[in-house]
Amino acid sequence: xxxxxxxxxxxxxxxxxxxxxxxxxxxxxxxxxxxxxxxxxxxxxxxxxxxxxxxxxxxxxxxxxxxxxxxxxxxxxxxxxxxxxxxxxxxxxxxxxxxxxxxxxxxxxxxxxxxxxxxxxxxxxxxxxxxxxxxxxxxxxxxxxxxxxxxxxxxxxxxxxxxxxxxxxxxxxxxxxxxxxxxxx
Amino acid sequence: xxxxxxxxxxxxxxxxxxxxxxxxxxxxxxxxxxxxxxxxxxxxxxxxxxxxxxxxxxxxxxxxxxxxxxxxxxxxxxxxxxxxxxxxxxxxxxxxxxxxxxxxxxxxxxxxxxxxxxxxxxxxxxxxxxxxxxxxxxxxxxxx
Numbered sequence: 001x002x003x004x005x006x007x008x009x010x011x012x013x014x015x016x017x018x019x020x021x022x023x024x025x026x027x028x029x030x031x032x033x034x035x036x037x038x039x040x041x042x043x044x045x046x047x048x049x050x051x052x053x054x055x056x057x058x059x060x061x062x063x064x065x066x067x068x069x070x071x072x073x074x075x076x077x078x079x080x081x082x083x084x085x086x087x088x089x090x091x092x093x094x095x096x097x098x099x100x101x102x103x104x105x106x107x108x109x110x111x112x113x114x115x116x117x118x119x120x121x122x123x124x125x126x127x128x129x130x131x132x133x134x135x136x137x138x139x140x141x142x143x144x145x146x147x148x149x150x151x152x153x154x155x156x157x158x159x160x161x162x163x164x165x166x167x168x169x170x171x172x173x174x175x176x177x178x179x180x181x182x183x184x185x
Numbered sequence: 186x187x188x189x190x191x192x193x194x195x196x197x198x199x200x201x202x203x204x205x206x207x208x209x210x211x212x213x214x215x216x217x218x219x220x221x222x223x224x225x226x227x228x229x230x231x232x233x234x235x236x237x238x239x240x241x242x243x244x245x246x247x248x249x250x251x252x253x254x255x256x257x258x259x260x261x262x263x264x265x266x267x268x269x270x271x272x273x274x275x276x277x278x279x280x281x282x283x284x285x286x287x288x289x290x291x292x293x294x295x296x297x298x299x300x301x302x303x304x305x306x307x308x309x310x311x312x313x314x315x316x317x318x319x320x321x322x323x324x325x326x327x328x329x
Contacts, residue, residue: 017256017259017260020255020259021252021256024251024252024255025252028248028251028252029248032243033240036240037240042243046243046247050251050254050255050258053255054255054258054259057255057259058259058262115241116240116241117238117239117240117241118239118240118241118242119237119238119239123234124237124238127234127235127238128238142235145200146232146235146236147235147238151202152197152200152202167193167194167196167197167202168193170196170200171192171193171195171196174196174228174231177231177235178227178228178231181231181234184234185227185230185231185234
């Protein structure tokens with residue numbers, strides 16, 4: 001007899017590690033693709049998604065059953081991705097070069113490669129580039145809504161913001177995306 | 186409803202997240218505003234394009250070994266906790282036995298105690314230096 005997600009979580013909270021595999025298998029793909037959209041690198045997306053599962057397991061006793069595991073897990077994953085991007089940005093600025101006039105030039109970013117896309121259409125390449133140029137807050141909300149298909153309520157739980165803020169932030173994000181995609185629409 | 190008000194609710198409308206009375210007000214506004222109807226079409230088109238974007242799937246081996254990597258790290262963490270608790274207990278017991286052993290002279294105990302205190306101080310000094318460096322070292326994120 002198959003267990004419900006709540007029952008699986010409850011078993012994991014009692015230390016029955018073998019049940020955690022079911023949760024990992026259920027969400028590993030969406031976790032990986034979300035992280036890939038956030039950080040734009042296969043290796044980093046794998047590491048971050050796995051790290052998020054490990055952190056979720058280590059703090060699963062603190063998980064409150066009235067929430068959905070997926071929302072709680074995606075909050076952990078989002079925080080990890082944002083923290084990773086901040087560290088990476090600091091590193092790129094610090095390990096920078098100087099141009100002829102002595103101005104500091106950050107190293108070019110080799111992530112968000114168009115070869116990660118399934119279809120190599122020009123419009124998809126442009127969309128991927130436009131997404132990579134959005135701020136982290138705008139990229140995460142587009143990924144959660146349009147790629148993960150989450151409701152505003154779920155997004156508000158993951159990002160810990162009111163539903164009204166989800167709507168306004170999504171509006172800002174899509175408006176910026178629309179401007180960047182203007183030539184392709 | 187003004188066009189500015191409509192724009193605030195536009196994304197909720199195209200995502201099907203609006204409920205009455207907002208939904209009714211939006212539909213009434215759209216019926217009489219060609220500018221906002223065009224806006225709706227533009228954003229719906231953007232949503233369609235976004236929904237089409239897919240990433241390549243990594244090789245099957247990655248998915249096959251995905252859980253194993255997590256499982257090893259989870260169980261390794263528990264292993265370290267048990268090891269450290271055991272090691273501290275054994276060390277504490279050994280120190281107690283040595284300190285209370287009547288066959289060992291007080292001078293010998295003092296010398297061994299001095300050696301361990303010295304080692305302890307050196308260890309604390311190294312850890313302290315590392316902690317301080319990690320807070321100020323701007324190259325700490327660089328993989329060597």
